[in-house]
Amino acid sequence: MGIRVDPNVYSVILSGLQTNAQQQDQALEQVSSGQKLNSLSDNPAAAASLVNLRMQSSSDTQYLQNITSLTGSMNVADSALTSVVTALTTAQSLGVEGANGTVNTQNRQALAQQVQGIQQEILGLANTTYNGQYLFSGTKTTTEPYVADAASPSGVTYNGDNNSNSVDISEGQAMPINLPGSQLFSNAITGVFQSLQDLYTALNTNGDISGATTEVQNALNYVSAQQTFYGNSVDRLNNAKTFLTQEQTQLTEAEGSTLDVDMATAVTNLTQAETTQQALVEAGAKISQTDLFDYLSSS
């Protein structure tokens, strides 16, 4: 007597087909979505790391946006200061010209007029804005930093503050983004406005023109030196940008390797599942359709 087996072979085929359908389903989902992770339970650890990767990637995108906007404002400030330096250079040469003993009063006063024009030009430059924010008013970015004030010895009043803002340009790396006007233009020793006002007065009154010219020269040197802050900052921003872009590429790759399915593998899996299904169905069809009853009835 042989061992009795499950007389219903179809139940085996059926459960084989069901298991296969699941595999086929999964492979199809992977191929159609292009993702090997389609729900958290596909790989919980990978899904969790995906959260961290995306948080970081999203922060980096934000830092890059900050950098773009800061680079804009830094460049505007930098070129404003370049113009200030150029204007001061002009003022300084006017002073040298005025200090020459051969210049008559009329010419000196004409020079004084030009110095006054330069004063106004620099006043405008000191009030430069970017995106509606004043660049040289410290943190009081909505207040116009300098207004002409005849009562003031320097000819202007500073309405900004002495502070500066810092912005994060990558995780844990904050960068000061501005120098207050008080530091750039109204410094007590080498004040831009004060030196111009002094030169103007000296030219008008034939006072200590060469002393005032030296003051302008000092102010020019000082502003030039301060200007490197902006140049350096733009360099720093560019470096940070390069770093963040690289990091983002790496994060995107990491995200991709976590999430994206290897299409070749997925398609192979799908094909295999299809082949298996085909084989099962054929096996099912080939299972003897006859049993002993067929042979008995023929007699």
Next chain:
Amino acid sequence: MSSLFGTMSVALQAMLAQQSALEVVANNVANANTPGYSREVAVMEESPPILSGNTMVGTGVTMSSVESVRDDILNLRIQQETSQQSSLNSYVNSMNQVEALFNETQGTGLQTYLSNFFNSFQSLATNPTSSSLRQSVLTAGQDLAGAFSQTSQNLATIQQGLDQSVVQTVQQVNQLTAQVAKLNQQIQDVSNSGDNPGSLEDQRDEDLSKLSNLIDTAVVYSNDGTVSVTTTNGALLVAGNQSDALTTQINCSTGMHGVFAQGKDITSSITGGELQGYISARDDSIPSAQSSLDNLAAGLISAVNKQQNNGYDLNGSSGVDFFTPFTSSTPGFNAGAAATMAVALTNPDEVAASSDGSLGDNGNATALADLQNQPIVSGQTAGDYYSNLIDQVGNDVSNATSEQEAVGLVLQQLTNQQASISGVSLDEEATNLVMYQRAYEASARVISVVDELNQASIDMFTPS
């Protein structure tokens, strides 16, 4: 001394016996595809011999009984595994809904909202007086709060749905146990009258198997043919012809239905069946996800409010709470923090970007943005805490899914084994059919021969 008529009666009895056996074959063939049917065999028995003169002479055959071919131990194992499988099925189905709420693989979870919220402060730091950036902060905060409260409410809805499933499943359990008790009675009656209760037993097996789909059961077969059913932890479900209905009752502390057997709360001691799957998702996994969500919300609310209070708004006033403050009703528990999360600020000017009160200062906006990297929830950053929550939910489902596959394989083997014992084989039935048919024909032939002999005897006295 035997007689021709005696021989005839032996043959007649044989015909009747073979006929009954054919009936058994017919019944088997008829039920070849009936779920839960165990094949039956006709038990043939030699009739007691009689003393004829000095020799014992056989008196033929009787069909003494019909036996169902079944392995009760195997059936029990199948019921246990079925119970386990149903539990996992209902758990996985329930948790798939939960999983979908946090589906970070499709980018539809909370991560985007968290990132956008912190990024909006970073952005504001570059231009702290910009009203559009301030509005963006407010919007990002509202979106974040909305996402938290929506997720929390969805979790609660799923939990409520499961609670309903628990109540309905208990009702189904009660229907089945009543049915089993009734069958117990019928089986006992049939057995007492000496008949085969096989088909009733099959029906009861089918009910028991359905029952083990719903709840973990321990079945004890008694000699009188009845079964008694308890949960594996001993709560009585069926004894003889009596069933004990389970009841459900709202648990005041959780607001969910508890399951009671004879007045005793057995909710947490149910270890199998759909019921356990529902209860496990309802009472463990979902509350755990909900409480993580609440902790995260409470951590965010308190950290953001605190930092906001440290700063100054666009009018130079001290910052007021950004989110509606959450006060826990039970210290140490943050239940409800996520569900009720909302932005308290209404005016974008109130975002406290300044750290010193001056208009264009951005110190506090940066500080608010930097909360992203601060340990604000249970010593972890919001991102790390959330990522752990994701890991937890994913693992809940994936562990159950792996177990589901393992149990499925075991069950498949057990079912095959059961079918190899109890399944109807048409080849076998055909063989039996021929066998009984031939025996029937042979007995009929015996009768016709005896009839001829009788005829011969009678003809002896007929005048020729």
